[in-house]
Amino acid sequence: MTEEIIIAGFGGQGVLSMGKIIAYSGIMENKEVTWFPSYGPEMRGGTANVTVVVSDDRISSPVIQEFDTAIILNQQSMDKFEKAVKPGGTLIYDPNGILRPPARTDINIYKVEGTRTAIEMGNPKVFNMIVVGSYLKVKPILSLANVEKGLEKSLPPRYHKLIPLNLKAIEKGQEIVEKVGEV
């Protein structure tokens, strides 16, 4: 199994931490992982993206042109990465702020109302964990038990009290994800 993922959105949306949690959970599942961020001025606003590879085997390139899955959280990233999904691959997006929804017919497309749901849950910060939940529903490459372990590892101990809330957000994400396009 090798899963090559791009997560792309605005700086500050938690794009890099989503990737980190997926990567750490992969380690908990004895997988090889690579997390390769865009770095530089993006961190200070603008778009941010991270490539995550989770595999049973040694990982070759951290730099990838075509992805198994794209998780897209703003319009700029949609413009850039919709076309980078492999035929037959998966695109997951949050419609908030998306003016031109994905139009490809050769990939599976899922919509997750992450931003709205996070606000309904009373904590906009859990937005990215909702999206992680949706991703794991669509692509169950990692067990939830290992995601919980991954959260424990990737969050400093002072934030461990927030783990239950994050797990709840993951569950919510699994519930609300809806398929909007199929190969």
Add this chain to the structure above:
Amino acid sequence: MGELRLMKGNEVLAEAAIRCGCDGYFGYPITPQSEVMETLMARQPWEETGMVVLQAESEVAAINMIYGAAATGKKVMTSSSSPGISLMSEGISYIAGSELPCLIINVQRGGPGLGTIQPSQADYFQAVKGGGHGDYKLIVLAPSSVQEMNDFVDLAFELAFKYRNPAMILTDGAIGQMMEKVELADFKPRWTNDELIEKCGSWATTGKPAGRKPNIITSLEMDSAKMEANNKRFQEKYRKMEEEEPRYEALMCDDAEYVIVAFGTSSRVCQKAIELARAKGVKVGLLRPITLYPFPKKAIAELSCRIKGFLSVEMSAGQMIEDIKLSVFEGGCIVPVKFFGRLGGIIPSPGEVVKALEENFLKG
């Protein structure tokens, strides 16, 4: 099995330094390697192992602090990125000329000048051919994963002390900023004073006991005959390194008709490229130099007698290709050596590499 973590290459360099018993780090921040010093400062190893971590006022000051500390036989290191390494080059030449062990890390970014903060491999010449003045060589290690960033810190110190020569880890912003699974090394204590005197007492300034001649550390020798003798000694040392230390990894080279040569980040891209090319039926392998100096000349020469051509893939305008051509020439089986590279902070994609392979070797 050691502790498993998800870490950035830069963070791992710092952690590995603490764990391998490093005595001191002196540096000055620069993107894309500032996490090395940030991690050290956050870890506060002076509380744990007594390791000194100091932010100098400039790269020039940092490398001269390394010079001074290395003269006492301590395990010391610095890290910087391309423009900062240029500033350090004078000091590096002095350290090599004084035959002192130390570790210098270059997390390369695109140049020349201030260039860009994105990854590059355009400091290959600077690392393996000189950079500073005079006939000197650095031992240059090129990690291609976060795990190797961990492993090569200890290895670099080992080689530096074995040869009393500065060692360099030549990496780039991609591996520095990338996170991967890493198995951390177990803690090794720093050398005690007695251990240090036992290992380095014959040359280091450890405090002169009565009856011993003073150990003098200098690169200056006004008598040219003596200076020539010094240089000959250095050259002997470099020949010994060339004989004993070349390291490389060969992937799918056994039945290969073509071989891509690439190190560090570009070797990762090429690993994917050979998978893609093999899926198309092209018999291609990858030779990844791990030591850039000493360069794995013999491995290249041997391959040249049973393949149809090499493709050097670099994040530069073509620097390592010169060493590949020399290796092929010295081996005597002349085959074409072609080049593909991206410049200025751009990482080539696996697809581009396959295309370059096809254009250079398979068309017409």
